[in-house]
Amino acid sequence: MPHALDKIDTQILNILQIDSNRTTKSIAEELSMTTSPIFERIKKLEKEGYIKKYVAVLDNKKIGLKLTVFIGITLQGHTRSYLEKFVKEINNFPEVVECHRVSGNFDYLLKLVVEDIEAYETFIITKLTLLPYLGNVQSLITLSTGKETNVIDLGL
Amino acid sequence: MPHALDKIDTQILNILQIDSNRTTKSIAEELSMTTSPIFERIKKLEKEGYIKKYVAVLDNKKIGLKLTVFIGITLQGHTRSYLEKFVKEINNFPEVVECHRVSGNFDYLLKLVVEDIEAYETFIITKLTLLPYLGNVQSLITLSTGKETNVIDLGL
């Protein structure tokens, strides 16, 4: 086991998951430390890959992307090369923000963020249904979102 | 219509969605401008709510949360007050990162990030099934993730 996260690391990650613009000074004060160890710990967390990146989270609706849709998909063939091709194609579709291979009633579950129902239908017709080996397709249209966070549970 | 986003705003948002640690200088260079207008535009995008927040994205697997699960849920009652209570309860569960009310074959779709199958089962038994009015519950266990991005499509 190379490096485990101690309590301070976990606290830092929890803070940065919520607001990555917090200064090292402000984090240091919250954790009753000075800036240097906080700074060094953050750099270590970045270098070792615990922190993948820092991003701006946009307000989808404000920007005009008012609709989130989940699409469950079954494929008719399951050869390795086809699955890879499917995922590759999906990666070219900017409206698809997630694509998971799943067990259960579907092979894949997609998450889409689009302008509206029309954009969703356009996606289905001009992109999704053009993929070969496509089996059953089942859409779940989001009516409202009760929770949507980037914060993953680290304990504490 | 208060404020539309012009091309430069959109470019800034695209950059910040990918890496929010980019300096104004580096963004300015990419867009062939100076730092001041970039800085002011970013502040405006923040103030007007196009940018909701800045966050650190962690590596779930590295941190020990190796399993993502989607759970489709139907409820037995649909009174307004119950739906609200349901969502409120869900918000207390840190392993649930998303909760959407959907149309289609389910009432709600949850996304969970947990350690492993055991943690998932614990969630089901000790948290989910304790909620009243619970109807059908159907889980999709993620086997692999082919795409997972925070970048929403702004065109360009």
Place this chain on the structure above:
DNA sequence: AAAATAAAAGAATATAATTCTTATTAGAGT
């Protein structure tokens, strides 16, 4: 075309990140 408005440039300042040096702490080995 002139005036008014908004946006950008450039320079100056303030703040925070980063580095470096020194001190403290915690653990390992004797």
Place this chain on the structure above:
DNA sequence: ACTCTAATAAGAATTATATTCTTTTATTTT
């Protein structure tokens, strides 16, 4: 229990970036 060693934290100094302010340029309006 003591000393040595390595790791971590503190504190000061430096560098880089964010932020503000002023001037200039471009754009829009009448």
